[in-house]
Amino acid sequence: MTPTMTTRRRALILSSLLAVAAGTVAMPTAHADNKRLNSSVFGNIYTAQKQNGCPTDPRLDGRLVDAAQRQTLDLLNNHDINGDIGTDGSTPQDRAQAAGFAGQVAETVAINQSLAINGIDILGQWWWDPPSRAAMQDCSHTAIGVWSENSLDRSVVVAVYGTPA
Incomplete structure (x- = not known):
C-alpha cells in the first residue's frame, strides 16, 4: 500500500468509527427544574391576594399541583x-376532581411561543386580563x-385556584 492509501484508509476507518460512536452515545438533553419559577408564580398569587385584602393565606395543594401539571403537559405537547x-x-x-380535590376551581394559563x-411574562398575561386577575385575587381561593x-x-405555566369544599 502506498502512504496516501494508508492515510485515506485510516481516515475512512476513523470517520466510520466516529459515526458509529456518535450513533451509540446518548446526547445530553436539557431538563429545566422550574421549581423556582413555580414558587415565584405562587408568590405573585399570594401578593395579589394580599393586595386585595384577603384575610387567609393561600397554601400550595398537591392535588391542584397535579391538576396544573396535567394541563401544562397537555398544552405543551398539543399546540392546537x-x-x-x-x-x-x-x-x-374535571382535572381537579380526578386529582382528588373536591372544591370549586378556576385556572389561569400563560403560554410563550x-x-x-x-x-413578568406571566403577570403580563394574567394581571391585565380581567378574568385571570379575578381568579388570582379571589379570597376564596385558598388552595393553589x-x-x-x-x-x-x-x-407553559398553569395555575389552578381552589376553594376547598
Whole structure:
C-alpha cells in the first residue's frame, strides 16, 4: 500500500468509527427544574391576594399541583389547544376532581411561543386580563397549584385556584 492509501484508509476507518460512536452515545438533553419559577408564580398569587385584602393565606395543594401539571403537559405537547379545555375535553374542574380535590376551581394559563417564560411574562398575561386577575385575587381561593414546563418552541405555566369544599 502506498502512504496516501494508508492515510485515506485510516481516515475512512476513523470517520466510520466516529459515526458509529456518535450513533451509540446518548446526547445530553436539557431538563429545566422550574421549581423556582413555580414558587415565584405562587408568590405573585399570594401578593395579589394580599393586595386585595384577603384575610387567609393561600397554601400550595398537591392535588391542584397535579391538576396544573396535567394541563401544562397537555398544552405543551398539543399546540392546537391554548386554554382551559384539555385535548380529552377535560375542564379545570374535571382535572381537579380526578386529582382528588373536591372544591370549586378556576385556572389561569400563560403560554410563550419560546424556550423560556418568566414572571413578568406571566403577570403580563394574567394581571391585565380581567378574568385571570379575578381568579388570582379571589379570597376564596385558598388552595393553589402551579406547574410549568418548557420545550424548544413553547413554554407553559398553569395555575389552578381552589376553594376547598
